[in-house]
Amino acid sequence: MRFAFIxxxxxxxxxGHDTSVALMEAAQTLGxxxxxxxxxxxxxxxxxxxxxxxxxxxxxxxxxxxxWVAELAWYQLSDRHLLCxxxxDAVFMRTDPPVNVPYLYATYILDYVDPARTLVLNSPQGLRAANEKMYALQFKDVIPETIVSQDKKVIRQFVERVGAAVIKPLGGKGGEGIxxxxPGDRNFNSLIEISTLQNKSPIMVQEFLPAAKEGDKRIILLNGEPVGAVNRIPTGSEFRxxxxxxxxxxxAEITERDRYICSQVAPALKRDGLFFVGxxxxxxxLTEVNVTSPTGIREIDRLNTVRLGEQVIQWVTQLPHQSSAAS
Ligand SMILES: Nc1ncnc2c1ncn2[C@@H]1O[C@H](COP(=O)(O)OP(=O)(O)O)[C@@H](O)[C@H]1O
Ligand SMILES: [Mg+2]
Incomplete structure (x- = not known):
């Protein structure tokens, strides 16, 4: 089969770290x-x-x-070919955020791939539907207390009520802007102004979870099913x-609670064509649903002696329509 990776x-x-490379390697290994x-x-x-x-x-x-150790010259490329x-058989859309206008345009282009011939994952519609921070808000029973607002008054009231909170830009990744x-922070107003671009852009404000010091668990879901997990623990004076x-x-283990969270999220992921998610x-x-370029496979493979990438590629190749796809 032929796999393309954007x-x-x-x-x-x-x-040694990027999941896109792990997936490409897995596809190659499987022939x-x-x-x-x-x-x-x-x-x-x-x-x-x-x-x-x-x-x-x-x-x-x-x-x-x-x-993981890679050779210095770990890839070799052919000439360019303009191909439909x-x-x-499958196209992995794995560009890192920001989800900006050119990114969105790329998803509109991917709408012109016939899903009956070629699986695009994640689906372009799903990538547009799911803001990585805000998608979680629909699962009210499994998320911490959270608001999204650009209004300083609303944000102050919320932080006073929950006591301590975390501010998140809606388009961030990898801890950026967290x-x-x-309430007593002497920079309170200034932090809000900077984060909301002077009250012009909404941010997420979420109850601070003290358990964050024990780690932020990444769970990889394949078509809504948890297939692996890894814990990420803050080091030094860093809280992220x-x-x-x-x-x-x-x-990290996938616990009963994790499975419950996944069962809550799975129907929406399937509906939105979000096949490969972290x-x-x-x-x-649940604090975040990563859909653009979720990572973690290399770490899970190394810590658990598994080959998640191969599991993902095998899942794609076993989909019914894949056998009749591209010639
Ligand atoms: N509600 C929270 N309470 C405490 N720490 C948090 C909370 N939400 C996020 N964090 C910390 O901030 C980090 C980044 O948050 P996250 O929402 O996953 O955004 P991103 O990974 O996209 O930057 C997490 O790894 C975690 O350490
Ligand atoms: Mg995160």
């Missing part, structure tokens, strides 16, 4: 052709989506003393657990 420039990817492109290399002509694609050959990473994306705030800000990773769970509460 990714950020490949030379910027970290082969499939792997092609890559970038969001700005997509086009539509005669009602079909095209991309400038290059075939990639990867030298898989190796586990050495508990770390429907010549692919702030701790409490993100790997991008130095969070330490540790093996949810974040802190102290038994």
């Amino acid at each position: 990714i950020d420039p490949i030379q910027k990817l970290d082969p 499939h052709d792997v092609w890559i492109t970038e969001a700005d290399q997509l086009s539509v002509a005669s009602g079909k989506a095209y991309a400038e694609l290059r075939q990639v050959e990867l030298t898989p990473v190796k586990l050495v003393d508990g770390r 994306l429907e010549e692919m 702030l701790f705030i409490e 657990g993100n790997m991008a800000v130095g969070g330490r990773v540790a093996a 949810i974040d769970v802190i102290g038994g509460y």
Whole structure:
């Protein structure tokens, strides 16, 4: 089969950490052709989506003393080919946030891939429907107390009520712009003004969960089913657990509570074509639903001696319509 990955420039990817590389490697290991492109290399002509694609050959990473080690030249690329994306059996849209206007346009281009021929994951409609912070709000019973607002008065009232809170920009990732705030903070107003771009853009304000110091669990869901988890524990004086800000990773179980949260989220994920997702769970509460380029596979594979990437690729290849797809 042929798999295409829409990714950020490949030379910027970290082969020992990035899930996109793990998925590409898995597809190659299972005998499939792997092609890559970038969001700005997509086009539509005669009602079909095209991309400038290059075939990639990867030298898989190796586990050495508990770390993934990659060769310096870990990928080799073919020349570019302008191909209809429907010549692919599956297209992984894995561009990192921000979800800005060009990103949204890329999803509109992907609407011109016939789902009966080629699976796009996550689905372009789902990527537009799901803001990674706000998607969780619909699962009221499993999230911490949370508001979204740009109104300083509303935010102050909320923070005074919950005592301590976390501010989150709605388009952030990897801990970007996440702030701790409490009613007595001398910078209270200024923090709100900076975060809301002078009261012009809404932010998420969420009850601070003290359990965050024990970790922020990433659970990977494949078609709504939890398939692996990893804990990210803040280090030093940092309260954020993100790997991008130095969070330490540790093996994690998928608990009964985690399964309950996943069962609450799964119907919406399936409805929205969000096949490959990473949810974040802190102290038994859902805090985020990552749909654009969820990560964690490399860490889970290493800590649990599994091959999640291969599980994902196998799931795609077993979908009924895949066998009749591209010729
Ligand atoms: N309600 C919360 N209470 C305490 N810490 C939180 C809370 N929400 C998030 N955090 C911390 O901030 C980090 C980033 O939050 P998250 O909502 O996952 O945004 P992103 O990962 O997209 O930056 C988490 O890893 C966690 O350590
Ligand atoms: Mg997160």
